[in-house]
Amino acid sequence: MTQTAPVIAVTSGEPAGIGPDLCALLAREEFPARVVFVGDADLLAERSRLLAAGWTVPRFNPKQEAPRFSVLHVPLARRPAPGRLDAANAPPVLAMLDRAIDGCMRGEFAAMVTAPLQKSVINDAGVAFTGHTEYLAARGGAAHVVMMLVGGNLRVALATTHLALKNVSAALTQKSLTATLRVLHHDLRARFRIERPRVLVAGLNPHAGEGGHLGREEIEVIEPVLRALREEGMDLIGPLPADTLFTPQYLKDADCALAMFHDQGLPVLKYASFGAGVNVTLGLPFVRTSVDHGTALDKAGRGNIDSGSMRAAINLAIALSR
Numbered sequence: 001m002t003q004t005a006p007v008i009a010v011t012s013g014e015p016a017g018i019g020p021d022l023c024a025l026l027a028r029e030e031f032p033a034r035v036v037f038v039g040d041a042d043l044l045a046e047r048s049r050l051l052a053a054g055w056t057v058p059r060f061n062p063k064q065e066a067p068r069f070s071v072l073h074v075p076l077a078r079r080p081a082p083g084r085l086d087a088a089n090a091p092p093v094l095a096m097l098d099r100a101i102d103g104c105m106r107g108e109f110a111a112m113v114t115a116p117l118q119k120s121v122i123n124d125a126g127v128a129f130t131g132h133t134e135y136l137a138a139r140g141g142a143a144h145v146v147m148m149l150v151g152g153n154l155r156v157a158l159a160t161t162h163l164a165l166k167n168v169s170a171a172l173t174q175k176s177l178t179a180t181l182r183v184l185h186h187d188l189r190a191r192f193r194i195e196r197p198r199v200l201v202a203g204l205n206p207h208a209g210e211g212g213h214l215g216r217e218e219i220e221v222i223e224p225v226l227r228a229l230r231e232e233g234m235d236l237i238g239p240l241p242a243d244t245l246f247t248p249q250y251l252k253d254a255d256c257a258l259a260m261f262h263d264q265g266l267p268v269l270k271y272a273s274f275g276a277g278v279n280v281t282l283g284l285p286f287v288r289t290s291v292d293h294g295t296a297l298d299k300a301g302r303g304n305i306d307s308g309s310m311r312a313a314i315n316l317a318i319a320l321s322r
Helices: 019-026 041-051 087-105 119-124 132-140 165-171 174-190 206-212 217-231 262-273 308-321
Strands: 007-011 034-039 069-073 111-114 146-151 154-158 198-202 235-240 256-259 278-282 287-291
Touching (some): 007 019, 007 087, 007 308, 019 034, 019 308, 034 087, 087 111, 087 119, 111 308, 132 278, 132 287, 146 174, 154 174, 154 262, 174 198, 174 217, 174 256, 206 217, 206 235, 217 235, 287 308
Parallel strands (some): 007 111, 034 069, 154 256, 198 235
Antiparallel strands (some): 146 154, 146 278
């Protein structure tokens, strides 16, 4: 690791979940970066003792050069027991995110990586919270963000995210799809350094609408957007039936696939890479990656966890930040 190694903020996530455990375990590893864990230092040390991880991480001092690992202390309201949610800790959990976001925005951190949060307990505390992606977009002033997962030699982005299936069609408009493809194309070039990205675009309906017999979203929304953006020079293939898009014939020459809704694309990605997949938020003014799994409350403090996704998220954040 050189003196110019990037400084990466890693938020520890839901205090009752496995986020603190992942931080404690990964502080024993080697990364080509300086890693700052953002969370309650006492909780992280406690989880380290439970896991026999040997936590010897110093406090982060923004006035000094960051060591290989450090912890930026954001105190919790109450010390949680592993697996037991406490709404009193929701404000400190959001404060962890805010501190990491602010650090990224002012150049203190080169990127941020997030451990999983429990949306329900934040809402139980009276804070309307739909997820990391939406929260980061609002705090970062991003006009449009795109959720993309990376793993198993695949990149899969989503045109819509956490919506009930009955609401997807109404949310899929020419305006929103155009914005999504512009962000995707821009960040594949700027962040992933792909000079001319080739993107496979799924249809919404079975058989991509079967010429309108199984739905008209392909004809009325997707195809006009693809035509317009191809005229701007984008390499877009589709709309393709989703059940054949994810086959070697199509994927071998593609840089990314765009699915129309959450469970159209992510089951394939997670089958190919579960435990090592990474969630990337495109369109932000800073790099943000995350794990591809939830808080796993039943595994917190027990030691039987796989840190592969968090390790991959940190390594991808380092790569993208360069």
